[in-house]
Amino acid sequence: MSNQADELRDLPFPRSAPMEPPVEWAELREKCPFAAVRLPSGDRARMLTRYEDVRKVLTDPRFSRDLARPDAARLTTAGDQGFMNARRPGVDITDGPGHTRWRRLVGRTFTMKRVEGLRPRIGAMVDELLDAMTAHQGRPVDLVPNLALPLPVGVICELLGVPASDQGRFTEWANQMLSLTRYDADEVAAGRAEFAAYMTGLIAAKRAEPGDDLLSELISVTDAEDGRLSEAELLATSMSLLAAGHETTASMIGKMAAILLSHRERYETLLADPSLVPAAVEEVIRFDAMSEFGLPRYATETVEVGESVVEKGTTVLLSLQAANRDQSVFASPETWDAHRGDNHHLGFSAGAHFCMGSPLARVELQEVLAGLLRRLPTLRLAVPAEQLRRREGLLVGGYESVPVTW
Amino acid sequence: MRVITEEDKCCGSGLCVIAAPELFDQRDSDGVVVVLDETPGADRHDAVRKAVAACPAAAIRLARQ
Numbered sequence: 447m448s449n450q451a452d453e454l455r456d457l458p459f460p461r462s463a464p465m466e467p468p469v470e471w472a473e474l475r476e477k478c479p480f481a482a483v484r485l486p487s488g489d490r491a492r493m494l495t496r497y498e499d500v501r502k503v504l505t506d507p508r509f510s511r512d513l514a515r516p517d518a519a520r521l522t523t524a525g526d527q528g529f530m531n532a533r534r535p536g537v538d539i540t541d542g543p544g545h546t547r548w549r550r551l552v553g554r555t556f557t558m559k560r561v562e563g564l565r566p567r568i569g570a571m572v573d574e575l576l577d578a579m580t581a582h583q584g585r586p587v588d589l590v591p592n593l594a595l596p597l598p599v600g601v602i603c604e605l606l607g608v609p610a611s612d613q614g615r616f617t618e619w620a621n622q623m624l625s626l627t628r629y630d631a632d633e634v635a636a637g638r639a640e641f642a643a644y645m646t647g648l649i650a651a652k653r654a655e656p657g658d659d660l661l662s663e664l665i666s667v668t669d670a671e672d673g674r675l676s677e678a679e680l681l682a683t684s685m686s687l688l689a690a691g692h693e694t695t696a697s698m699i700g701k702m703a704a705i706l707l708s709h710r711e712r713y714e715t716l717l718a719d720p721s722l723v724p725a726a727v728e729e730v731i732r733f734d735a736m737s738e739f740g741l742p743r744y745a746t747e748t749v750e751v752g753e754s755v756v757e758k759g760t761t762v763l764l765s766l767q768a769a770n771r772d773q774s775v776f777a778s779p780e781t782w783d784a785h786r787g788d789n790h791h792l793g794f795s796a797g798a799h800f801c802m803g804s805p806l807a808r809v810e811l812q813e814v815l816a817g818l819l820r821r822l823p824t825l826r827l828a829v830p831a832e833q834l835r836r837r838e839g840l841l842v843g844g845y846e847s848v849p850v851t852w
Numbered sequence: 853m854r855v856i857t858e859e860d861k862c863c864g865s866g867l868c869v870i871a872a873p874e875l876f877d878q879r880d881s882d883g884v885v886v887v888l889d890e891t892p893g894a895d896r897h898d899a900v901r902k903a904v905a906a907c908p909a910a911a912i913r914l915a916r917q
């Protein structure tokens with residue numbers, strides 16, 4: 447056992463097929479819940495894979511999300527410039543009281559009530575995209591550029607008040623922000639600078655001519671100069687909402703299609719009973735195994751977690767996906783089951799940083815799935831599932847393309 | 853049974869509202885949980901327990917009066 451724990455494993459783990467979880471997850475959950483791992487940056491960390499351990503760390507404030515510290519592990523090949531490691535002067539929204547202030551301020555946009563109010567508009571956007579997609583003469587059609595990407599980009603842009611004509615520009619910037627190995631430090635820094643310059647311009651334009659949108663609302667909060675949101679925080683917030691708001695949801699739409707259509711009886715279950723859509727969406731999120739390694743946290747004190755002692759100064763990686771397949775919590779975890787009750791998966795994290803956009807993501811995924819079932823009952827993958835191409839080198843795992851036909 | 857929520861812990865997920873809409877709501881100003889009925893009747897205890905289990909921030913507790 448002890449040498450198991452000391453054995454250093456390189457991340458990301460290899461996979462037998464894009465959709466399959468790495469065999470290491472089950473092995474580590476079973477025998478080595480506090481595994482030593484080496485990240486793409488070359489730095490070391492510890493990986494947690496058990497549901498209870500992962501949830502414990504996520505809800506324990508002694509573990510910090512702030513990794514811009516000299517002794518925290520760097521995650522990506524962009525080192526100090528990479529996601530979560532980059533310093534952001536004047537921005538105090540990452541953790542602690544500054545984070546709570548920020549959550550309370552921005553969180554009101556994402557309450558159940560506000561998001562349910564957006565549902566009809568999101569449903570209409572799905573319909574428009576499906577109209578365009580079905581009007582195509584040729585098949586197969588790639589779901590990624592035709593539905594998976596434009597829906598969440600359109601939704602977050604409309605919410606924030608970003609002009610539709612600029613929507614094509616974010617994907618590259620978001621990919622650079624979320625790069626694991628695809629870009630080096632210079633490229634990531636340059637991409638962030640370009641994105642920041644664009645957003646700064648947009649903020650100036652909205653300040654001159656406010657609209658009925660979240661960005662204008664946040665600008666008025668900043669302009670009140672009462673300590674709720676600094677100018678640098680306004681910029682950081684708008685960039686992270688744009689990036690977080692589309693990349694994750696876009697890749698989840700592709701993964702949802704692949705999960706349901708690779709075993710078509712799953713899609714048929716939902717065709718027979720569309721009231722299962724919300725539960726099916728939760729189960730898709732639980733079942734997704736394509737994320738590279740999960741969420742990092744930094745131990746600000748020495749803390750006992752399960753059987754292990756996490757020393758102060760350790761960077762831990764919480765594998766949400768490995769936890770979501772822990773059989774001590776989920777019966778038959780390797781089975782996709784639309785009837786699974788009480789599905790308390792960790793796909794949106796837990797604790798203080800629980801995904802702020804999760805109500806929005808849920809409504810988007812539910813409307814996409816309901817729309818596909820209603821409009822395209824004969825939908826199927828146009829290539830064998832094993833041949834779907836995986837996107838490489840990004841923190842958010844997903845497919846490059848998902849060709850379908852009907 | 854009394855329902856107790858801890859505002860500092862609440863992350864505004866709205867999952868309690870999905871689990872038990874007749875017992876929980878979210879404040880418009882910041883998304884933090886609002887308990888609509890602190891001492892629900894026995895017929896609602898199951899719904900409360902569902903909300904406790906669903907809360908991703910462990911912000912809801914139950915106490916005996």
Ligand code: HEM
Pocket residue numbers: 511549602686687690691692694695698741742793794795796798799800801802803804806807
């Ligand atoms: C299926 C789609 C999505 C998934 C799987 C997802 C997943 C996650 C996860 C796991 C976290 C936690 C990070 C951590 O604990 O360190 C998170 C945080 C966050 N997500 Fe999402 N997300 C999705 C969609 C969205 C959308 C649509 C938005 C919209 C604006 C969004 C906004 C955010 C924000 C702002 C945070 C940071 C919260 C904080 O640090 O307090 N997400 N998301």
Ligand code: SF4
Pocket residue numbers: 857861862863864865866867868869876878883884885906907908909910911912
């Ligand atoms: S489920 Fe928990 S975190 Fe979410 S709104 Fe309710 S009390 Fe707050």
